[in-house]
Amino acid sequence: MKKIFLFTSLIVSQSALFAQNNNFKKDSIAIAKMQGYVLENSVCYEDLRYLCKKIGNRISGSEAAAKAVEWGKQALESAGADKVYLQPVMVPHWVRGKEIFSVKTEQGQNLALHPLGLGNAIGTNGLGIDAQIIEVKDAIELEQLGVENINGKIVYFSHAWNQKLANPFDEYGNSVYYRWAGPSLAAKYGAVACIIKSAGAAYDNFAHTGSMRYDTLYKKIPAMALSYVEATELEKMIRAKEIVSATVNSTSHFEEEVLSYNVVGELYGSDLKDEIITVGGHLDSWDVGEGAHDDGAGCVQSIEVIRMMKKMGIKPRRTVRCVLFMNEENGLRGGTEYARLARLEKEKHTCAIETDAGGFSPRGFTMSVSKEQREKVKTWRNLFMPLGVYNFDEEGGGADIGPLRKNLNTPLMELSPDPQRYFDLHHTENDVFEQVSRRELSMGALAMAAMVYMISEYGL
Amino acid sequence: MKKIFLFTSLIVSQSALFAQNNNFKKDSIAIAKMQGYVLENSVCYEDLRYLCKKIGNRISGSEAAAKAVEWGKQALESAGADKVYLQPVMVPHWVRGKEIFSVKTEQGQNLALHPLGLGNAIGTNGLGIDAQIIEVKDAIELEQLGVENINGKIVYFSHAWNQKLANPFDEYGNSVYYRWAGPSLAAKYGAVACIIKSAGAAYDNFAHTGSMRYDTLYKKIPAMALSYVEATELEKMIRAKEIVSATVNSTSHFEEEVLSYNVVGELYGSDLKDEIITVGGHLDSWDVGEGAHDDGAGCVQSIEVIRMMKKMGIKPRRTVRCVLFMNEENGLRGGTEYARLARLEKEKHTCAIETDAGGFSPRGFTMSVSKEQREKVKTWRNLFMPLGVYNFDEEGGGADIGPLRKNLNTPLMELSPDPQRYFDLHHTENDVFEQVSRRELSMGALAMAAMVYMISEYGL
Numbered sequence: 001m002k003k004i005f006l007f008t009s010l011i012v013s014q015s016a017l018f019a020q021n022n023n024f025k026k027d028s029i030a031i032a033k034m035q036g037y038v039l040e041n042s043v044c045y046e047d048l049r050y051l052c053k054k055i056g057n058r059i060s061g062s063e064a065a066a067k068a069v070e071w072g073k074q075a076l077e078s079a080g081a082d083k084v085y086l087q088p089v090m091v092p093h094w095v096r097g098k099e100i101f102s103v104k105t106e107q108g109q110n111l112a113l114h115p116l117g118l119g120n121a122i123g124t125n126g127l128g129i130d131a132q133i134i135e136v137k138d139a140i141e142l143e144q145l146g147v148e149n150i151n152g153k154i155v156y157f158s159h160a161w162n163q164k165l166a167n168p169f170d171e172y173g174n175s176v177y178y179r180w181a182g183p184s185l186a187a188k189y190g191a192v193a194c195i196i197k198s199a200g201a202a203y204d205n206f207a208h209t210g211s212m213r214y215d216t217l218y219k220k221i222p223a224m225a226l227s228y229v230e231a232t233e234l235e236k237m238i239r240a241k242e243i244v245s246a247t248v249n250s251t252s253h254f255e256e257e258v259l260s261y262n263v264v265g266e267l268y269g270s271d272l273k274d275e276i277i278t279v280g281g282h283l284d285s286w287d288v289g290e291g292a293h294d295d296g297a298g299c300v301q302s303i304e305v306i307r308m309m310k311k312m313g314i315k316p317r318r319t320v321r322c323v324l325f326m327n328e329e330n331g332l333r334g335g336t337e338y339a340r341l342a343r344l345e346k347e348k349h350t351c352a353i354e355t356d357a358g359g360f361s362p363r364g365f366t367m368s369v370s371k372e373q374r375e376k377v378k379t380w381r382n383l384f385m386p387l388g389v390y391n392f393d394e395e396g397g398g399a400d401i402g403p404l405r406k407n408l409n410t411p412l413m414e415l416s417p418d419p420q421r422y423f424d425l426h427h428t429e430n431d432v433f434e435q436v437s438r439r440e441l442s443m444g445a446l447a448m449a450a451m452v453y454m455i456s457e458y459g460l
Numbered sequence: 461m462k463k464i465f466l467f468t469s470l471i472v473s474q475s476a477l478f479a480q481n482n483n484f485k486k487d488s489i490a491i492a493k494m495q496g497y498v499l500e501n502s503v504c505y506e507d508l509r510y511l512c513k514k515i516g517n518r519i520s521g522s523e524a525a526a527k528a529v530e531w532g533k534q535a536l537e538s539a540g541a542d543k544v545y546l547q548p549v550m551v552p553h554w555v556r557g558k559e560i561f562s563v564k565t566e567q568g569q570n571l572a573l574h575p576l577g578l579g580n581a582i583g584t585n586g587l588g589i590d591a592q593i594i595e596v597k598d599a600i601e602l603e604q605l606g607v608e609n610i611n612g613k614i615v616y617f618s619h620a621w622n623q624k625l626a627n628p629f630d631e632y633g634n635s636v637y638y639r640w641a642g643p644s645l646a647a648k649y650g651a652v653a654c655i656i657k658s659a660g661a662a663y664d665n666f667a668h669t670g671s672m673r674y675d676t677l678y679k680k681i682p683a684m685a686l687s688y689v690e691a692t693e694l695e696k697m698i699r700a701k702e703i704v705s706a707t708v709n710s711t712s713h714f715e716e717e718v719l720s721y722n723v724v725g726e727l728y729g730s731d732l733k734d735e736i737i738t739v740g741g742h743l744d745s746w747d748v749g750e751g752a753h754d755d756g757a758g759c760v761q762s763i764e765v766i767r768m769m770k771k772m773g774i775k776p777r778r779t780v781r782c783v784l785f786m787n788e789e790n791g792l793r794g795g796t797e798y799a800r801l802a803r804l805e806k807e808k809h810t811c812a813i814e815t816d817a818g819g820f821s822p823r824g825f826t827m828s829v830s831k832e833q834r835e836k837v838k839t840w841r842n843l844f845m846p847l848g849v850y851n852f853d854e855e856g857g858g859a860d861i862g863p864l865r866k867n868l869n870t871p872l873m874e875l876s877p878d879p880q881r882y883f884d885l886h887h888t889e890n891d892v893f894e895q896v897s898r899r900e901l902s903m904g905a906l907a908m909a910a911m912v913y914m915i916s917e918y919g920l
Contacts, residue, residue, distance in 0.1 A: 003857065036624040148575040164496040166847050166903065346714065361821070361878045387626050388823065388878070390850050418821045418878060419846070437878040439661065441627065 002091035025458070027383055031450045034308040035387075038319050038334065038442045038449070044304035045438040047075055047372075048297060048359070052290035052433035059287040060327040061093025061258035068283050071262045072324040075303050076265030079379065081376030083268075086261035089337040091327040096287050097123055097251025101195060101224055103234070103243045113234065115224035116428075118329045119286065122220045123250035123361055129154070129222070131192050133246040135238045138187055138419040139177075152191030158235055161201050161228075161423075167356070168201050168423045176210070183223035184215035193248040197231035202424035209286050210427045212329050223249050223299020226249065239373050250352045262334045263324040267306050267316060269370050269456065275318040278338075278352035278410075279305050279452055282328035282400055288432035293422060297359025297436060299324050301415075301445040306447045315457035318350055328356070332399060339403035349410040349456050354398025358425075360417035361440045361442040362389050362447035369411040373460045380454050389447045391416060411460050413451065417444055439453040451458060465814070474597045479606050487917070491910045492577075495825055495847075498902045498909070504764035505892075505898040506534055506793050508757060508819070512750035512893035519579075519747040520787040521553025521718035535723030535763050540770030541782065544645070545582040546721035549797040551787040553718045556747050557583055557711025561655060561684055563593065563703045565583055570920040573694065575655065575684035576667035578639060578889075579746065582680045583710035586632045589682070591652050593706040596636075598831070599645055614706050617642050618695055621661050621688075624883035626718045628883045629817070635659040636670070641680050643683035644675035653708040654683040657691035662884035665689050669711050670747050670887045671790045684709050705776045722794045725783040727766050727776060729916065735778040738798075738812035738870075739765050739912055742860055749891035753882060757819025757896060761875075761905040776916035778810055778860045785860040788816070792859060799863030809870040814858025820877035821900045822849050822907035826856020833920045840914050849907045851876060864865030873911065873918050877904055 055071060058064035069086065074086035076084045101115035117123075121246070133154040137144045142150065157178045163170045176199045178185075181196040186316075207227040214220045226234060236245050263283060269275065281298020302322045309316060326334035342349060353365070367374055377391050386437020397405065397412035404410040425431040498504070506721020515531060518524035529546065536544045558645035577583075593614040596602045603611070617638045622631045636659045638645075643654040658668035667687040670885045671871035686694060697703050721741060729735065745751020762782045767774060802809060813825070825836055838852050857865065857872035864870040877900070885891040 035626060039625075040623040042623075124912040163502075163679075163899075165497060166499075168899070202899070361880050418900075420821050420903060422898050424897070424899075437881050437884070438629070438663070439623075440878075443880060446626075 020220050024382070027290040027454065030314055030453055031383060033312040033314065034449050035446050038304060039439065040448050041325055042298040042435065042438050042442050043307060044445050045441055047300040047303060048292065048436060048441065050297045050302065052292050057285050057287050057289055057291050058092065058283065060091040060260060060284045062287070065260060065326070069263055072242055072263035073285055074297065076263065076322060079303050079307035081265030081267055084265045085338060087264055088259060088261055089326055089333045090257045091260045092324050092331050094330055095119055095255055096255055097253060099224060099252060099441065100247065100249040103237065103240050103246045106244055112323060113226060113230050114207065115226055116209045116288065117250055117252045118223040118224060118225060119209050120212055120214040121183065121223040123252040124222055124248065125150060126249065126251045128246050128249040128411045129193050130245055131248055133238060133243055134312065136237060142185060142189060149184065149188045152194045153191055154195060154248060155191040156185035156234065156238065157196055158231065159198060159238055163201065167419050172423060174200065175329045179210050179225065180212055183212055183221055184218050184380045187218040187221045191221060191319050196223070196225050198225045200228065200426060202421050202426065203228050206428035206430045208427045222248050224248065227378060238351050254361045258317050260326045262326050262338055265306055265322045267309055269316050269318040269319040272318045275350045276321050277346045277350050277452055277455055278321050278323055278401060278404070279448060280287065280323035280325055281355050281401060281422070282334070283324040283325050284329050285374055286329055286427045287412055288427070288429045290433055291432045292431050293358040294426055294431055294434050295356045297330070297444070298355035301355050301441065301448055302361065303423055304445040305449045305452050308452070314453065315454065318456040320452055320456060322420065328400050334340050335400035336403050339407040342404060343407040349404060350403050351411045351413065351460050352401035353413045353415070353448060353451060354401045355415040356398050356400070357414065357419070358417050359441040360421060362387065362415055362417050362444045364389055364391025364394065364416040365413045365451060366394040366416050367392065367413050368395065368397040368405055369460065373411050376460060382451065383454070384447070387447055387450065415444055415448055462769035469657045476904055478489060479644065484534060484787065484842070487914065490774055491675070491843060491911055492576060493772040493774065494909050495906050496800045497771055498764060498767055499899065500904050502898050502902050503767060504760040504905050505901055506537050507763060508761040508901065509893055511756045512752050514780035516542040517745050517747050517749055517751050518743065518846065519554065520720060520744045520790060522747070523746055524788070525626050525720060528884055529723055530532065531741055531818050532723035534595050536766065536782060537721065539725065539763050540766035541725030541766050543729055544725045545799060547801065548721055549786055550717045550721060551720045551793050552791050555713055556578055556716055557713060558801040559684060559712060560707065560709040563697065563706045566704055573686060573690050573872035574667065576669045576748065577710055577712045578672040578685060579669050581643065581683040581712060584682055584708065586709065586711045588707045588709040589652050590705055590707050593703055597676040603647060604648060607649045610646065613651055614653045614655060616655045616694065616698065616707060618657055618691065620657060621659065621796065627879050632659065632883060634773040638671055639670050639685065643672055643681055644678045647651045647681045649886040651681060653681050656683070658685045658687055658882050660688065660886065660888065663688050666832050666861070666888035666890045668887045675815045675860050678864070682708050684708065694867060703720055709808055720786045722798055725766055725782045727769055727780040729776050729779040732778045733745055735808045735810045736781050737778050737810050737915055738781050738783055738861060738864070739908060739914055740785055740860060741781035741796070741815050742786070743784040744789055746887050747790055748889045750893055752891050752893045753818040754891055755902055757786070759818065760816050761858060761901065761908055764905040765909045769913070776913065778916040780912055780916060788860050796863050799867040800909070802864060803867040805873065807862060809868050811920050812861035813873045813875070814861045814910060815904065816858050816860070817874065817877040817879070818877050818902040819880040819896045819904055820881060822847065822855065822875055822877050822904045824849055824851025824876040825911060826854040826871045826876050827852065827873045828855065828857040828865055829920065833871050834919060843906070843914070844910065847903060847907055847910065873903055874909055887916050888912050
């Protein structure tokens with residue numbers, strides 16, 4: 001049996017090889033055309049410059065987010081989309097106020113640090129909370145310390161980013177836990193405020209914001225992040241017992257929800273127009289820096305997919321739908337609404353591809369697909385290798401397209417760029433246009449376009 | 461025959477698989493130890509900061525180059541090398557002077573541009589050369605124009621960097637031709653000076669210097685590069701016939717040759733101490749910027765290989781010799797001398813590995829090795845894949861270790877980092893420490909160390 005099986009599988013793989021070779025030339029040419037266009041003309045880089053420099057950061061509900069919607073619509077129109085429209089969605093509107101975190105030393109000095117409030121965190125209405133501060137390494141130590149040691153104090157979580165992992169994305173899941181859940185963990189034991197060491201990889205002065213969520217069981221307490229450098233200084237002082245008390249004060253707050261939009265642009269398919277390939281990034285950003293890598297890069301790359309195909313006269317078989325999602329950062333309203341409508345309209349979604357891991361040099365695609373679908377994609381590897389795109393083995397997808405898998409079991413992919421620099425910049429004042437390389441950004445757009453083209457031609 | 465052959469090869473590959481699996485655990489552990497060390501402690505990044513900020517750029521023969529030699533020696537000692545020594549070598553000492561390139565317009569204006577003289581180019585002793593300027597696209601057009609159109613003029617080569625290639629290293633060979641040979645090509649037809657568009661990929665204001673060489677058959681003429689932006693402006697003006705004449709003036713010149721050194725540090729092998737694995741980068745740089753990616757990064761990565769092994773208690777079987785080569789940029793005296801001595805001393809060189817393509821995220825190793833040696837390296841792929849190092853298929857090596865292959869037929873490798881940003885920075889004022897990512901640099905050092913470790917254990 002084994003021998004026969006081996007024989008059969010050889011035949012299968014040989015015929016698969018022939019099938020691949022027949023189309024290889026055609027597909028190579030299509031991808032090479034797009035490559036020449038995007039690397040030489042780099043429109044997506046100029047798009048990103050505009051988004052970063054003329055509009056700037058754009059948290060959901062802000063005026064800048066509304067401007068970004070207008071910009072996205074125009075950019076998709078000028079890219080040559082057959083149809084551009086807006087998908088209305090109500091979004092939360094969190095507004096950062098004045099944020100203070102200071103410590104009083106034994107010598108009576110007041111040292112003001114430079115905190116960055118966590119997104120969605122409540123403020124103090126401008127009234128200072130004065131309390132003792134206690135360092136807690138992690139959730140286990142918090143439980144050990146218990147109410148008797150935590151109650152009435154400000155908890156400082158000193159959990160450090162694990163630098164040892166080769167891929168920083170593998171660490172993010174660990175470190176982000178204290179940002180996301182830390183405040184309520186601390187509140188459970190009676191803490192009055194929560195300070196965290198930033199969930200980021202750089203040894204620098206930039207604090208990282210990002211979403212947190214309150215557990216409804218416990219009291220909401222203010223929550224702020226410190227940069228690696230300041231957190232390290234704070235730790236030293238706490239351990240040396242130099243701090244008498246600390247003060248937290250913030251006027252950050254939620255305002256009324258705001259009507260906003262996903263921006264959608266479609267390039268109609270030819271013979272399989274009803275089958276949709278979604279390609280997208282998110283239009284909103286945090287309210288610091290310029291949202292360049294997170295996720296201006298993903299937006300301009302997704303728009304560029306449409307533009308490349310249009311300019312090169314590559315007519316996709318399936319409809320390519322570029323979606324600039326709203327409110328990925330602090331609510332996921334855009335992605336949720338997009339999937340709700342897709343189910344309501346009984347749309348046929350062949351695949352959804354997100355780009356939200358930075359505009360760095362592409363290395364592969366993470367996927368939430370069946371084993372057979374993954375194997376099919378891997379037969380295309382020789383088309384992607386010349387682009388430096390080789391890794392199709394990891395699990396993944398993207399936040400905005402996640403609901404599509406839940407609602408319609410749509411196969412998901414996410415562009416996987418080089419991971420080393422992302423968490424140096426992510427959610428900081430330092431995530432600016434200057435951190436993006438024109439060629440790296442363009443190569444990422446090309447990898448997306450090549451994948452969209454292949455799925456459009458051959459399905460999954 | 462075919463069937464029997466197939467059967468045999470299956471057995472061979474199965475036993476190879478077993479052999480690999482037996483050592484896989486041990487090798488993984490060794491590499492993981494080094495990974496933890498380099499990613500968490502990042503000494504090489506601080507080394508680079510010192511080299512860039514305290515010593516700065518360091519062209520051969522300069523005071524800074526002498527300081528860099530001292531620094532390299534100390535760095536290797538503190539890294540824990542068993543033996544550190546200097547290899548004397550005489551180097552050329554080219555000194556950039558004041559460089560002027562200006563154009564006189566029809567309206568009588570004198571516009572001063574910002575040229576950067578090509579390395580090794582002669583000056584004009586401070587006397588201006590005034591002449592008409594003529595644009596020449598490439599060598600073919602130069603020949604077509606001939607002496608009658610070129611004689612007595614300043615030639616401007618407008619050959620543009622081909623952005624369309626996925627890997628900019630593939631284009632460098634084309635564009636660098638006009639930098640290297642352009643001046644003598646133009647002199648052959650009677651040109652009095654040569655201006656080139658920089659051999660670089662960025663659309664920015666940084667001019668790229670780099671070596672040029674005079675053909676002894678023709679008159680030596682001064683040669684300078686313009687940034688992409690200024691070259692593009694110049695082109696427009698030439699094509700619009702707005703320029704009456706141009707002036708080239710330079711006090712750049714050679715001074716007396718200087719005694720300098722390769723810096724060498726060895727970590728002795730255990731049972732195969734006589735067999736040498738060279739790992740190195742070059743200590744000299746161009747005289748602009750800080751020589752951060754080119755090749756400060758390679759130096760600190762090579763030193764880090766020794767440090768990682770020493771600190772982790774990994775005793776190599778073969779001797780690991782870190783070499784910081786002198787004068788790669790404008791003479792290759794260090795590499796040449798190193799190979800001369802290696803042959804003279806009848807040393808046994810198992811392999812030489814260079815890192816001189818920037819401190820970016822590693823992707824693979826290029827090689828000048830036999831087919832069997834390449835196949836052997838490829839059996840180690842599963843150890844490298846978790847580091848994002850996957851590509852062992854390209855031809856290559858490195859300038860400094862090239863003579864070693866010529867003299868001793870030593871197998872060569874070069875670390876192949878992500879190629880997208882290198883030619884934006886290479887040989888410019890912009891090649892500074894801030895352009896280097898700590899994690900990318902460290903991952904490169906780790907890839908080098910892992911390769912050195914594997915070759916030390918198993919040979920090639």
